[in-house]
Amino acid sequence: MSDPIKRLRRPALWTAGAVLLLALPFYLDRFWLQAGLFAMAAAIGAIGLNLLTGSTGQLSMGHAFFLAVGAYGYCVLAGDSTGTLTGLNLPSWLAAVLAVALAGVAGGLFSPIAGRLQGAYLGIATLALIFIGQHVLFNAHDLTGGFNGRDVPPLSLFGVTFDESELLVAAVPFGSAEKLWYVALLALAGCALFARGVLRGRPGRAMNAIRDHRIAAGVLGVPVARYRAGVFVLSSMYAGLAGVLLALVFQRTVPEYFGMILSLEYLAMIVIGGLGSVAGAVVGAVFVSLLPQLLTRYSDALPLVSAPGTGGVAPGEASRYLYGAAVVAVVLFLPGGLVRPAFRRRKTTTSEESP
Amino acid sequence: MTTFAELLLNGISIGSVYALIALGFVVIFRATEVVNFAHASLLLAGGYVTAVLHDDIGFWLALLAGIGGAAAVGAGVEFLVMRRYRGSNHSVLAIVTIGVDILLTTELTRRIGTDVLALGDPWGDSVLTVAGVSVAHTRIAAFVAAGLLITAFLLAFRLTSWGVAMRAAAENSETAALMGVRLGRVSLGAWAVAGGLAAVAALFLTVFPTPGLERSTSLAAMKAFPAAILGGLDSTTGALVGGFLVGITESLATGYQGDLTFLGRGIGDLAPYLVMVAVLLVRPAGLFGTKELARV
Numbered sequence: 001m002s003d004p005i006k007r008l009r010r011p012a013l014w015t016a017g018a019v020l021l022l023a024l025p026f027y028l029d030r031f032w033l034q035a036g037l038f039a040m041a042a043a044i045g046a047i048g049l050n051l052l053t054g055s056t057g058q059l060s061m062g063h064a065f066f067l068a069v070g071a072y073g074y075c076v077l078a079g080d081s082t083g084t085l086t087g088l089n090l091p092s093w094l095a096a097v098l099a100v101a102l103a104g105v106a107g108g109l110f111s112p113i114a115g116r117l118q119g120a121y122l123g124i125a126t127l128a129l130i131f132i133g134q135h136v137l138f139n140a141h142d143l144t145g146g147f148n149g150r151d152v153p154p155l156s157l158f159g160v161t162f163d164e165s166e167l168l169v170a171a172v173p174f175g176s177a178e179k180l181w182y183v184a185l186l187a188l189a190g191c192a193l194f195a196r197g198v199l200r201g202r203p204g205r206a207m208n209a210i211r212d213h214r215i216a217a218g219v220l221g222v223p224v225a226r227y228r229a230g231v232f233v234l235s236s237m238y239a240g241l242a243g244v245l246l247a248l249v250f251q252r253t254v255p256e257y258f259g260m261i262l263s264l265e266y267l268a269m270i271v272i273g274g275l276g277s278v279a280g281a282v283v284g285a286v287f288v289s290l291l292p293q294l295l296t297r298y299s300d301a302l303p304l305v306s307a308p309g310t311g312g313v314a315p316g317e318a319s320r321y322l323y324g325a326a327v328v329a330v331v332l333f334l335p336g337g338l339v340r341p342a343f344r345r346r347k348t349t350t351s352e353e354s355p
Numbered sequence: 356m357t358t359f360a361e362l363l364l365n366g367i368s369i370g371s372v373y374a375l376i377a378l379g380f381v382v383i384f385r386a387t388e389v390v391n392f393a394h395a396s397l398l399l400a401g402g403y404v405t406a407v408l409h410d411d412i413g414f415w416l417a418l419l420a421g422i423g424g425a426a427a428v429g430a431g432v433e434f435l436v437m438r439r440y441r442g443s444n445h446s447v448l449a450i451v452t453i454g455v456d457i458l459l460t461t462e463l464t465r466r467i468g469t470d471v472l473a474l475g476d477p478w479g480d481s482v483l484t485v486a487g488v489s490v491a492h493t494r495i496a497a498f499v500a501a502g503l504l505i506t507a508f509l510l511a512f513r514l515t516s517w518g519v520a521m522r523a524a525a526e527n528s529e530t531a532a533l534m535g536v537r538l539g540r541v542s543l544g545a546w547a548v549a550g551g552l553a554a555v556a557a558l559f560l561t562v563f564p565t566p567g568l569e570r571s572t573s574l575a576a577m578k579a580f581p582a583a584i585l586g587g588l589d590s591t592t593g594a595l596v597g598g599f600l601v602g603i604t605e606s607l608a609t610g611y612q613g614d615l616t617f618l619g620r621g622i623g624d625l626a627p628y629l630v631m632v633a634v635l636l637v638r639p640a641g642l643f644g645t646k647e648l649a650r651v
Contacts, residue, residue: 120390128628139619327454
């Protein structure tokens with residue numbers, strides 16, 4: 001009876017959302033655009049981690065490492081050789097693609113371990129990646145610039161350079177943030193659709209089977225080790241792309257950023273949003289990455305939070321309290337994350353019942 | 356040769372401290388099948404309590420308070436968080452401990468700030484020299500204390516009814532529950548013991564030659580993770596061997612880093628993880644871990 005309306009509601013919502021997102025750069029100021037760009041880059045990384053941790057049940061603490069591979073890979077491939085820094089000076093779009101591939105190769109090199117270890121074991125093993133990554137970032141001076149990091153060459157695509165040179169679109173000056181917004185949006189949409197395709201198809205079923213019962217999955221003919229290694233590589237490539245985008249937004253990469261805390265943030269994102277779903281990863285990423293920025297912006301107006309260095313709870317710390325507590329609360333009281341209640345209402349026959 | 360001997364002795368000593376941390380980690384894993392990523396923050400909590408109290412009530416009482424404090428924090432985490440989880444997926448519980456770790460570490464590092472806190476230990480920086488080989492008193496104390504605690508713990512694990520309950524729960528928790536083992540108590544006890552062991556380890560991670568308790572102490576504590584996993588997560592022997600392996604590797608790599616400059620500075624901090632990766636490549640279940648067998 002109300003079927004046509006129901007059928008039309010979802011496409012209509014999606015269209016409205018898309019138009020809104022496309023129109024935002026014309027209205028928002030730089031702060032919000034930057035925050036949005038961070039959130040989108042984080043969402044891409046979180047989707048990748050959710051494929052691995054949420055859908056396949058393989059914990060990874062090494063996500064920050066692959067973000068770093070993407071970010072620094074792009075810098076090295078696209079950068080100039082200046083002074084002590086090495087750079088290959090490739091066209092920047094090619095560098096971005098190769099950086100993602102490089103993150104995939106790094107994930108592949110770890111696959112003898114990623115394929116054989118299960119769940120939380122892999123979580124501890126991937127701790128090694130963080131420390132190895134930090135070590136290399138601080139020591140390989142000619143590639144990474146050491147402690148001070150290195151500048152990120154701007155992306156140029158189809159004759160448009162995504163730097164500060166202003167481009168006037170409909171009487172709105174477009175700087176780097178405005179232009180990058182569309183690149184990030186496109187990348188996020190592509191990544192989300194691809195992950196959805198993976199999850200809904202045969203590989204997704206196999207991944208869930210591995211998570212829910214590894215031996216049964218093996219008996220059914222799922223090559224468990226190969227799947228685990230494959231998903232690990234895929235998730236590292238997602239992280240690589242997120243790293244490239246973050247580098248482009250930051251315009252400078254510093255090794256400190258790619259530490260343990262970043263990995264924990266990504267885990268918090270997928271848990272808060274909802275393990276195993278693409279929408280969950282996006283929601284969680286927006287929550288975790290916007291939280292510190294909002295708290296910083298409105299620290300004057302908030303009780304208990306004060307500007308960094310004044311002795312009180314700094315915005316970064318306050319946000320860490322909040323998402324740490326959110327992780328615990330979500331797992332205990334809302335298994336399935338923020339998006340899952342909505343899911344349950346819409347689809348009565350979900351294949352993934354929370355165990 | 357003397358350098359080698361000194362490095363080896365230091366490595367064994369620091370290794371015994373790692374073994375202490377890894378042991379607590381393994382105890383929690385055996386009792387509850389949860390990989391506890393909040394372990395480093397338990398350690399930091401114990402160290403912090405000791406550091407704050409030692410001026411007022413003296414070192415030994417403060418150390419006891421630290422042990423008690425960390426045990427209470429561990430038990431509190433178990434009682435308030437772990438026990439509330441109704442599902443059965445242990446991977447998800449591991450993620451909960453990550454959430455707990457974020458909370459505890461943020462709170463403790465905020466309190467510690469940029470300070471370096473002394474723990475007021477009685478050994479100071481005195482050094483014992485025998486036949487040209489000098490070892491700091493703190494290192495000897497660490498080895499002796501860790502050795503005593505580990506022995507006491509292993510004996511309790513074998514002989515007391517608490518240890519039997521713990522092993523029964525590890526073997527098969529359902530059967531153990533049917534036989535009258537109170538799983539709640541077993542897991543509460545495991546968390547408390549792990550916290551106490553971590554607090555002792557916190558003392559020996561922060562005494563001479565380390566400057567004191569600071570926010571990066573939890574990074575040092577994290578080296579117990581590779582120790583636990585390269586020995587095999589479910590094996591107490593593995594935790595000991597892993598701890599020594601990690602300690603000795605770290606000590607040697609740090610001592611000879613002058614000869615290893617091509618690997619970059621600070622290779623000593625990285626060495627434990629490299630050893631772990633190397634071991635896992637050959638034996639994915641760790642050196643002493645039981646290979647998983649399952650009946651379908």
